[in-house]
Amino acid sequence: MRIHYKNSYFSYLLMYFFYFFSLAVFSGYISVYLMDKGYHASQVSMVVSCSFILSMIIQPIVGYFNDHYSQKRLNMLILLLAAVLGIIFIYAQNIYMIALIYSLALGLFNAANPVIENMATLSRFSYGKIRIWGTIGYAVASKISGVIYDDVSPEAMYAFFTIGLILCVIGIYGTQNVKQIKTQKKEKTIGLFQKNFIIYLIIVCLFYAITNTNTTYLPAMFQNLGLSMNTISTVIFILTLSELPIIYFSQYYMNRLTNKQLLIGIFLLLTIQFFTYSFIKQAMIVIIVSICTKAVSTMLFIMLNLKIVATIVDMKHQMSALALVQTCRNFGSIVFQFVAGYLIDFYSYDIFYLILCLLSIVGMVICIFYRIPSGNHQHLFD
16 A cells, blocks of 8 residues: 555645645635734735745755755655644734744745645656646635635634645655656756846746735735625635646647747736726626636746746756745745735725736736747656
8 A cells, every 4th residue: 555655646636735725724815814803904914024034034945955855854844844833823813923923834834835846747647637736725725714714713724724734744755756857958058147047036026026915915805895705715716726727738838838928928917917906896807807817827937937947947956946936936025015015004905906017017028028948848747
């Protein structure tokens, strides 16, 4: 039984399903959770920003250790520590204690993300057939969290975070990397701190500043439109499931469309999304646009990130490069989380999303002039 479990499809299913299940129950409704406790949007931004600050500190350290030590053992330990902090978070009441525990738990959780994502490209199974379970896990948790929040208690969500991470660790134990990334000599890859990679890190900062802030406040924005928590959880469940065809059919377009084409398309989706949030007040239209753009653009970027790093960075530096990407993701999120809270407190969701729309346009312009290899010689998604 043990031999059959090792390197089995079920082990990858467990790892991906419960990693993203845990992410949804822990951070998916943090803005609603804290605002219902009486805290302001600026205080929510402080809590979330602190988590990104700590993630930014932890990420390069874990990335270094991942390049030099056993990735599986290290990340199993990291996630178990995060699981313990999930239980402690239930009992936190003071806003500063909430910020500290939330930041430590999410910082450790995020540190494991590059390895979790990379495992789908290195297993004996195709990327889409593995990564699809992460989307399903996040969607299921989004719906369950809304029910738990309304019918049990908000704090109960964080017990599910701990349970989910324990099951994720069991999944990681059974995984085994068996593929090496195939490269050809058509497009040369080099190390870190070269022009193309630095420009890409700027794009990463901008993308995650926009999308992570949107993720934080999207449930609260829906609540502001008059939707109940149960309805909000259903919407997030459906919009998360919209990733499924994007992931499952990734092999048919990720290796054919160039890195540049995909980047421009992603920022175009963001522009459409935030323009709608800012100027249209009909809940049904907002929901439809969310379903068609939010999760789709985020998932495309997650997959494209693996392709771009493999395209422009040497194999021996790729785990460090992925960790550096996560660090820049956290930095961009920190800066705009603080701004976002005050925009919502002192102005409105309309102004907040108008600024996100303008930043998306800036990102699209940068991508249009960005000279990056196509990356189509990589075969990560076969």
